[in-house]
Amino acid sequence: MSEVAPVSRLWQVPDGDLTALLVACEEKLRTGYAEMLAIVGESEQRGLGKSLGFKDTAAFLTDALRISAREAKQRIEHAAATMPSSSLTGVPQPPPQAATGQALTAGDINAEHVQAITTTMQACPAGIPVEQREADERILVELARQAGPEAVRKAGRRLCALWDQDTAPPADKEREQSDPLRRLDIRHRQDGSIRFSGDLDAETAEILDGLLGPLAKPHKNPETGEHDSRSPAERAGDALAEIIALAARCDELATQGGERAVMIVSVTLAELQDRARQAFLNIPGISSVDGLRRLACESKVVPAIFGNQAAPLYVGDASRFATPAQRRYLTARDGGCTFPGCTRGPKWTTPHHVVAWSVDKRTDADNLVLLCARHHRMIHHTQWEVRMNGHLPEFIPPPWIDQERRPMRNLAHTTPPRYQQAA
Numbered sequence: 001m002s003e004v005a006p007v008s009r010l011w012q013v014p015d016g017d018l019t020a021l022l023v024a025c026e027e028k029l030r031t032g033y034a035e036m037l038a039i040v041g042e043s044e045q046r047g048l049g050k051s052l053g054f055k056d057t058a059a060f061l062t063d064a065l066r067i068s069a070r071e072a073k074q075r076i077e078h079a080a081a082t083m084p085s086s087s088l089t090g091v092p093q094p095p096p097q098a099a100t101g102q103a104l105t106a107g108d109i110n111a112e113h114v115q116a117i118t119t120t121m122q123a124c125p126a127g128i129p130v131e132q133r134e135a136d137e138r139i140l141v142e143l144a145r146q147a148g149p150e151a152v153r154k155a156g157r158r159l160c161a162l163w164d165q166d167t168a169p170p171a172d173k174e175r176e177q178s179d180p181l182r183r184l185d186i187r188h189r190q191d192g193s194i195r196f197s198g199d200l201d202a203e204t205a206e207i208l209d210g211l212l213g214p215l216a217k218p219h220k221n222p223e224t225g226e227h228d229s230r231s232p233a234e235r236a237g238d239a240l241a242e243i244i245a246l247a248a249r250c251d252e253l254a255t256q257g258g259e260r261a262v263m264i265v266s267v268t269l270a271e272l273q274d275r276a277r278q279a280f281l282n283i284p285g286i287s288s289v290d291g292l293r294r295l296a297c298e299s300k301v302v303p304a305i306f307g308n309q310a311a312p313l314y315v316g317d318a319s320r321f322a323t324p325a326q327r328r329y330l331t332a333r334d335g336g337c338t339f340p341g342c343t344r345g346p347k348w349t350t351p352h353h354v355v356a357w358s359v360d361k362r363t364d365a366d367n368l369v370l371l372c373a374r375h376h377r378m379i380h381h382t383q384w385e386v387r388m389n390g391h392l393p394e395f396i397p398p399p400w401i402d403q404e405r406r407p408m409r410n411l412a413h414t415t416p417p418r419y420q421q422a423a
Contacts, residue, residue: 146411352371353367
């Protein structure tokens with residue numbers, strides 16, 4: 001019935017076949033969930049639960065399938081939102097989320113995707129036209145085909161904000177633009193510390209998120225190697241303290257903004273002549289040329305050559321590093337990390353050379369793409385590939401994801417066409 005090897009013999013399956021089996025099994029789970037929803041929808045329409053003596057369909061599912069009441073209610077909601085149904089006359093009615101149901105039936109998305117999309121579409125205001133609603137649903141579904149549920153939820157929140165703009169009374173829109181909501185309540189304690197709460201408008205909140213993100217990351221203790229023991233709230237508090245301290249030195253902001261780390265690779269003239277590659281690998285955490293290349297993508301590279309008694313013979317320029325103007329262009333073009341499904345914004349990314357800088361010394365914008373740290377590592381160390389198609393980047397997945405290796409583009413930063421001019 002199945003081509004999957006018995007659990008006792010899975011250890012004999014080659015890595016490539018095992019990954020293919022994993023993907024195929026997930027697809028079966030998804031199509032199985034679609035079949036379950038079709039049956040649940042038919043049971044709800046017939047009133048099967050009541051005919052069998054239960055309070056309703058949810059109570060029937062809870063008892064018959066031994067699932068929680070919450071899970072039973074969610075399946076009924078998913079069935080109503082995605083599965084075709086018939087009226088009392090037997091005439092099929094179009095489902096409110098046709099694209100979601102079709103993607104689930106095809107095995108392209110899972111139950112978490114359905115929940116993220118359904119939650120968003122349930123929040124769609126009544127004033128949004130049906131055509132617009134369906135187009136926005138398709139955007140979420142296409143994103144779900146290449147990204148995880150969290151990315152879909154994030155895109156859903158952005159859609160809800162756009163819907164609110166569309167349906168808000170003109171007076172409210174003008175008031176929000178001219179007088180954005182910004183409020184800070186501060187309570188001073190006797191020991192000099194404070195407790196505060198408040199509200200920020202969406203634009204300012206996005207700026208704050210961009211500042212907090214890099215500063216609030218967990219860090220290992222450089223001396224002991226221990227993992228960061230601070231809670232997320234404590235890390236955010238420390239990050240805010242850094243932002244406040246930086247703002248207090250505002251005269252320095254102009255010289256610090258946008259500058260990334262400088263990696264100085266030092267090599268003696270003798271080592272350079274002997275082509276001693278190990279001299280380039282004496283960097284903590286870097287044990288291979290590939291690792292050095294990845295770090296070089298994120299840093300300014302300044303080659304420094306020294307003679308006897310540390311006499312400087314040559315200190316080169318940081319020619320491979322993207323200029324501030326190029327960073328601004330990449331931010332506008334890519335919108336953030338370009339890896340399919342990634343929602344990381346520009347502040348979380350670094351420019352990556354599509355064709356290695358060592359090959360043709362090109363640092364023009366058409367040879368650069370923005371990648372977050374995680375996906376930067378994936379491009380360097382996995383079978384994922386990136387290439388340029390015209391002026392836009394596209395990614396080639398490994399064969400165990402798609403045997404045809406069809407190119408993909410990130411849709412997570414896509415703005416619905418009707419909003420692009422306004423943006």
